[in-house]
Amino acid sequence: MLDSHRATTRGRVGGALALGALAASTVLAAGAMSFSAPAWAVTDTVDLGTVDSFSVLGGSTVTNVPSSSLGGDLGLSPAAGSYITGFGDCSQVDGTIYTVDASGPACRENNPGLLTLARAHGAAAYADASSRLPDQTFADGDNQLGLVGEPLTAGVYRFGAAPTANLTGQLVLHGDASSVWIFQATSTLVTASDSSILLTGGARACNVFWQVASSATLGSGSTFVGTIMAAASIGVNSGVTVQGRALAGQAVTLDQDVFTHTSCASATTTSSTSSSSSTTSTSSTSTTSSTSPTSTSTTSTTSPTGTSTTSSSATTSTGPATSTATSPATSTATSTRTTAAAGPRNPGPPGTRRTTPAGSSRLAETGVSPALVPMTALALLLLVVGGLLMAGGRARVRIRRH
Numbered sequence: 001m002l003d004s005h006r007a008t009t010r011g012r013v014g015g016a017l018a019l020g021a022l023a024a025s026t027v028l029a030a031g032a033m034s035f036s037a038p039a040w041a042v043t044d045t046v047d048l049g050t051v052d053s054f055s056v057l058g059g060s061t062v063t064n065v066p067s068s069s070l071g072g073d074l075g076l077s078p079a080a081g082s083y084i085t086g087f088g089d090c091s092q093v094d095g096t097i098y099t100v101d102a103s104g105p106a107c108r109e110n111n112p113g114l115l116t117l118a119r120a121h122g123a124a125a126y127a128d129a130s131s132r133l134p135d136q137t138f139a140d141g142d143n144q145l146g147l148v149g150e151p152l153t154a155g156v157y158r159f160g161a162a163p164t165a166n167l168t169g170q171l172v173l174h175g176d177a178s179s180v181w182i183f184q185a186t187s188t189l190v191t192a193s194d195s196s197i198l199l200t201g202g203a204r205a206c207n208v209f210w211q212v213a214s215s216a217t218l219g220s221g222s223t224f225v226g227t228i229m230a231a232a233s234i235g236v237n238s239g240v241t242v243q244g245r246a247l248a249g250q251a252v253t254l255d256q257d258v259f260t261h262t263s264c265a266s267a268t269t270t271s272s273t274s275s276s277s278s279t280t281s282t283s284s285t286s287t288t289s290s291t292s293p294t295s296t297s298t299t300s301t302t303s304p305t306g307t308s309t310t311s312s313s314a315t316t317s318t319g320p321a322t323s324t325a326t327s328p329a330t331s332t333a334t335s336t337r338t339t340a341a342a343g344p345r346n347p348g349p350p351g352t353r354r355t356t357p358a359g360s361s362r363l364a365e366t367g368v369s370p371a372l373v374p375m376t377a378l379a380l381l382l383l384v385v386g387g388l389l390m391a392g393g394r395a396r397v398r399i400r401r402h
Contacts, residue, residue, distance in 0.1 A: 043154050043180040045264065046129050046209045048227065049121030050114065053095065055245055055259040057118060058252040061085075065238070068092050068254045071261030072245070076100070077115035081108055086254070094261070122247050126229045129182050129211035134158035143168045143192075145183075151200065154179035161187035165219070168192040173225070175203040181226070185212040189228070193219035193237075197226070205243035206264035218242070 055072035056062060060079050064086030073095035076084050081104025087093060090107035097105050100112040133156065138144035140160035145167040151174035159166060166189055173181055179201075183189075189212045199205065208226030210216070216230045220237040227245040228234055234248040238255040243262055246252050 043132075043156060043182065045180045045207060046125050046182065046227075047121075048125050049118075051118040051122040051125065051245075051247060052263055052265050053261075054118060054247065055093075055095065055261055056252050056254070057122060057245070057247045059119075059249045061251045062087075063251070063253050064092070065255040066092065068256055069258045070094060071259055073098060075115050075118060076104070077112070077119050081105070081110075084108075122229065125209075126211055126231070126247075129209050129229065130184060130213075132156045132182055132184070134184060142166075145171045146195070152181065154181055156182045156184065158184040158186065160185075162190060165190045165192040165195070167195050167197075170196045170198055172198045172200060173203050173208065174200045177202045177204055178207070179203050180207045181209070183208075183210045183226070185210065185214070185216075188212065188214045189216040189230070191217070191219050191222050191224060194221045195219060196223040199225060204262065204264060205260075206262040208244065216246075216248075 051057060053073050054075055055070040057073075057075045057077075058079075059077065061083040062074065062076050062085070066086055066089060068086075070093045074084070074087065074093050075098040077098075077100050080101050081099025084097065084099065084104045087097060087105045090097065090105060093107075097108045098111050098115050098118075099108045100110070100115055102110055135155035136157050138157065138159040140162070142162050142164045143166070144159045144162060146169040148171070151172040154175045166185070169192075173179075175181075189210060197208075199208075205225045206227075210226050210228045212228060212230040212232075214230070215232040215234065216228050217235045218224050218237060218240045221239045222237075223241045223243075225243045228247065230246075230248045232249055233251040233253070234246045235253045236242065236246060236255065236257045238257070240255075240257045241260070242257065243260045245261075246259070
């Protein structure tokens with residue numbers, strides 16, 4: 001009889017422990033799945049700083065065969081503004097033409113301080129991009145990028161020289177709005193005539209960077225995406241469409257080309273003046289009603305002249321999300337520039353790493369699924385119950401012995 005009771009007790013305890021072990025195994029499996037790789041590879045962006053507003057920035061000359069169209073700024077430094085040619089019709093530039101002196105196109109703005117800062121930020125961006133370790137390296141040869149055969153996801157890609165062109169045909173970049181591509185050309189970058197780069201899945205041109213150790217040449221009639229940072233020169237042949245920038249250490253040559261300005265920087269209004277280092281601006285205050293808790297934030301932005309501009313916003317939890325702006329932002333200065341877009345960029349000097357966007361929970365940052373918490377509690381509860389059953393069974397056995 002005693003042996004039978006012992007067997008029954010052991011069976012119950014064993015069942016409880018087995019159930020607890022099963023639950024624990026389930027938790028571990030769920031935890032492993034919760035740490036699975038993200039949909040897109042994570043590559044930190046390249047911070048362009050003040051050079052972000054430029055479509056074209058050259059070092060020795062900027063020449064153009066009219067008529068081209070630049071969606072951003074045009075600048076030349078350290079060479080004199082007289083080395084900017086082909087922009088007699090200032091309507092070709094949607095932004096501002098910056099020079100280091102009083103020479104150059106009639107619509108120029110003499111701002112050597114801004115150009116010096118832009119050149120420094122451009123150099124820092126070039127160094128950042130060149131220092132990244134490649135995820136994949138393509139062998140030297142023709143059409144390394146076009147022979148991939150499938151869309152390239154976010155990452156760092158390195159390639160060498162090509163006898164004819166690094167890209168013929170089409171290159172597809174597939175990712176989301178935060179995906180970043182960095183291409184490192186150890187020699188020259190050459191695209192063939194009528195070649196193209198296509199973005200899919202929500203990928204953005206402002207997150208594509210080309211670091212070129214020598215010179216870059218874009219073939220006639222081609223479509224190019226991204227910011228070219230070339231140590232030497234950049235030649236853009238006739239009829240090329242560029243979603244991005246041409247930033248060269250030396251000469252930039254254009255021939256009836258179209259540059260669409262793209263930026264992933266946060267929406268910021270900056271005021272600057274060429275005759276004085278002071279800047280005056282009036283910040284705007286906005287009130288937003290939503291389901292989030294009440295919070296107040298203050299942001300300070302430093303202009304190239306060193307003057308800080310501050311804006312504040314308040315958020316109140318009242319129900320359905322509605323937004324009401326109390327007053328529009330106004331600025332007083334010789335010239336005003338607005339850079340608008342959205343993206344996961346950090347404020348600060350070039351090279352700053354991206355951080356998790358505001359509003360993300362600490363648990364979400366670790367990649368752990370919220371469902372893991374109650375599952376862990378259940379597993380621990382079952383293990384405790386099993387232990388109690390075992391202790392109770394042993395106690396009853398002792399009583400029967402006596």
